[in-house]
Amino acid sequence: MDFTIDNEQKALASAVRDMVGRRTPAEGENGAGPRPHDAGLWSAMAETGLLGLPFAEDVGGFGASAVEVFVAARELGRAGVQSAYADALLATSLLAAAGDGLVEAAVSGESLVLPAFAEPMRAFAAVPGGIRAEVSGDEAVLDGFKGPVRFGADASHFIVSAGSEDGTVLVVVDGSATAVGAEEVLGLEQAAGRILLRGADADQALTDALALASVANAGQALGAMESALTMTTDYLKTRKQFGVPLAAFQALTHRASDMYVSVELARSMAMYLAMSVAEGDTDPAMVSRCRVVLGRTGRHVGQEAIQLHGGIAMTSEYAVGHLTAMLTALERTYGDPRAHLGQLSAGVKDYSTVTVLT
Amino acid sequence: MQRSLSAEDAQFQANVREFMTTQIPAELREKVTAGVELTKDEIVRSQQILNAGGYAVPHWPVEWGGKDWSPRQKHIWLTEMQAAGVPHLLPFNTSMVGPVIATFGNQEQKEKFLPATANLDIWWCQGFSEPDAGSDLASLRTTAVRDGDEWVVNGQKTWTTMAQHADWIFCLVRTNPDAKKQEGISFLLIDMNTPGIEVRPIQLIDGGHEVNEVFFTDVRVPAENLVGEENKGWDYAKFLLGNERTGIAAIGAIKSKLAQVKGYASRVLDADGTPVLEQPLLAARVAELEAELMALEITVLRVAGNSADGKPDPASSILKIRATQLQQDVFELAVDVAGPMSLVWLIEDDALGELEDDAVVPGWARRSTPTYLNFRKSSIYGGSNEVQRSIIAGAVLGLKA
Incomplete structure (x- = not known):
């Protein structure tokens, strides 16, 4: 198993970071809750190649893989960008599986499927x-x-x-x-x-498309968790109460350490999911296990980020609460942990151990 | 990024599995899998077979029996050993003092100790903790005073695991009482047969005897037994503890135990005659533990290779915290599966290593509570999980008062 992110993938991450950074937020965008579709952002994502990353070149795609999807989605999550990215990949994957003509317009961003x-x-x-x-x-x-x-x-x-x-x-x-x-x-x-x-073709295509969309979902969740953790530790270092930085209080720093543990476990699962899908493994049980851990860790990191900040995190002007809202939405997209655990539970008696290294 | 094992690693995995399942006697592996305590002779026998096969100390320098494997191969080696129920290598030898001597010892010390340590001809124990030096290890008070060609050691160590079997003890001793507390400590190797050493057993809440107090009264130790530089022992201790933390993440063993518990849960029946493993709540706990263990295993693979220049990656603290939590959860699940049968105890010191799996109340059920209680230790030893959180807060997140 190799977790190295190569130079091309780093360049992709950097391009997505730049793209998000150049974006002009729409009027009132910092308001709370779900935001509307941003057509400008969507064109920029199409131009940067994100919409076609894992699809074949003959339909206008990049012929890259789920690993690149993870790399790009993580940057979107880090920046707290709401978009239809995972859903669009899901739909495009179904179009590609069917060999449907609409796939090219979906990849180019001309159509939003x-x-x-x-x-x-x-x-x-x-x-x-x-x-x-x-x-x-x-x-x-x-x-x-x-x-x-x-x-x-x-x-x-x-x-x-x-x-x-x-x-x-x-x-x-x-x-x-x-x-x-x-x-x-x-x-x-x-x-x-x-x-x-x-029929069976539809069911198989759904399994594969949901796995790919779950990679995008996982990448966004990891990115959002990373930003929430960074914001929290920065805040603990600078915010003073009782005449000292919050970082002087072990009751807070130990909770930040547990957030770090959660982020690292989430990173492992998100990368594993991406590598698996890139190699053609879309086993629903594997996807569910990743989603269970990403759900639990995302909930933990999001909740703690608000609590460790205190009141400021409750305000709409401050970004950390929006990251928590995003994590809350991601956890409930394509099935929540209860549903995933329910599916896994039905199968636990049929095998002895879960094999990771194959 | 790539998930699949290379053909080379897949072959490596097959070789290790073949060795572990054919060369290590099945009766030893069955005992380990059932959670039965092994005798000293059984542990020595197993480690000597592993050493002969090149599987005892592959993580040491090549010159001293190491194998120069990749971090991934080391993970495969450990996981396969644990999954096959191979008795664990004595950590005091292979993970703790061996790497310290190999890294910081002089040539004479290496030649004298390393081959015997790898082969378990010498059984080591760890003389770190003291009654007033637990998490605050650097406040230790056992002293070593130089007298000609000897150090004279006085003081007391505690929680000394398996000292009753040990031939030698590696100790942190205070050699400069005037320096800042971390800077006056040295790393000293002491023969347990030296006059003035007394070992007293401590009985634990599971009824067993695995730890001891060790008393030192005017114990005379040859000066040549000091490892590395005088008063640099704290650096060596940190090196050792980083390796210990990584070693505690015994993924293969935890996975194997969870598989055992699933087996128990498929044989214990509900009132309506269905196996308790099919109860939704129990099945969900199993499913969640499996997912969390998977996340930990992938994390081990991801960060285990990062230790460099004798400095452990602070990420190893993640592994210690999470592995001990999950290990404790699995042992707790075993008690729940045993249900009323868990009320009867099978105490290891009385059981003489018997499996008793065909008893009316099987051995695993009667071991479940003592084992659960025993493993409350794992979030305390090796630097308590709270100490690990402080390490992460300081060394990784930069949160300092």
Whole structure:
């Protein structure tokens, strides 16, 4: 196992850092909560090559791998940038698996293709089960609600998951065919779309695409944790109370040390996940184990970053609380730790140990 | 970045696995896997087989039996040994005093001690802690006063693991009472058969005898037994403790124990006749422990190679903290799986190393509580986990008062 980040990957990280640094924040962007889609940022991400990193060159991609996705996503997370990056990679991966013509526009950033998997009042699953598709040849008709889909109001296309008589179907629905409300929920009223993948092919493509999106999610989570830790330790060194820096209080420094332990465990899992997916291993159990650890560590680091800062972290002007909000969202994207542990629990009796080194 | 083992490392792994599972006697490995205490003779026998095969001290300098393996290969070696239930190498020899002598000792000391230390012809124990010097180790008071060609040692050491078996003890002694406390300490090797040494057992909460008090009264030690420079012992101790922390992260052993506990949990039944392993809460605890152990194992692989120039990577503190937490969690899970059977104890000193797995209340269940209690030690020894947090805060995060 080799954890070295090579010079090309370092250059990519540096390019993403520069890109994020050049960005002009939109009016009111520092407000709390989910932010709208930033078209300027999205073009910059497309120009920097991020949208096509792991995809083949003949569709406009870079022919790189999940490792590069991790490297780029980590920088986005460090800067606290909210974007549709992981979701777009998920959708593009499905398009690529199907050999669909829309893949080039997705890679170039011309189209914003997003997965619409979640359903209101349902736990996350790739196919939550509340919506069925009426299949007719290469087309399907969908009825009901899908979402929330973050940034859904700006999507040109959705890839909608549904159950059907053919098993899982993934249906491409034109953005104009649906109404996306303020809650980022798609109202599908007898919406017709073309079938991208179905049955076992769809299930396998979903497994692979979710693994790739989980790499982006993990990279962003690690980056956000790193920034939260750095901000916290800087604050402990400079903020004075009782006439001394907060770093004089062992009750605080030991908690910062535990944050560091969490960040390093998260780093290991995020890198392992990236390397595994880059080598074609998208085993859902492996992905779930990584997500469980990233979820726990992200929650720990985010909560402690606020507590160790004190009141300042509660304010909207200060970035650390936004990092915690981001970590909270990432933990619940593509399944939360409870769901992942639930899936893992069902299998623990079937093997003796988990093999890491193969 | 690359996850897969190279063909060379995969072959290496196969070779190590082959050796461990065919050359180390199965009856010893079964005892280790069941958590049964081994006799001194059994530990010596195992280490001598490993040493003959080149598997006892591969992390030492090549000149003294080392193998110049990559950090990844060292991890494979340790993990395969532990997974196969091979009795552990005596850490006082292979991880502690051996590397100190190899790094800081003179040629005569190397020749006299290293081969015998690797082969466990000499059984070492560690004379560091004292009644008033625990986490604040540098406040130790055992003195060594120079008298001609000898040092005269007076004082008391405590928590001395396996001193009852030891031939030699490596000690931190105060050689300059006037210097700042870290700067007046030397590293001294003492033959346990020297007149004036007395070993008294300390019984622990699990009923066993593994640690001792060691008293020194006018113990005369040849001057040539001082390692490195006089009053530089604290530097050597820090070097040793860094290696100890890394060694404590016994991933293979913890994974193997968790696999055992899963086996127990598949045989203990719920009221409705289903194995407790299939209870959602227990299965979730197992799944979470497996995920956390995976994160630790990858972290070991990632940082173990960073130790350089005799200075341990402060990241080794992560491994110590996290490995001991998970080890304790696994032993706690074993007690929970044993349930009412955990109320009956099988105390090692009385059990004479018997497995008793076919008893009505099996040996593992009766060992579960004493073992759980015994391993509360692991977050205390090797620099308590709170000391590790202080190391991280200071050396990594730059948080200083």
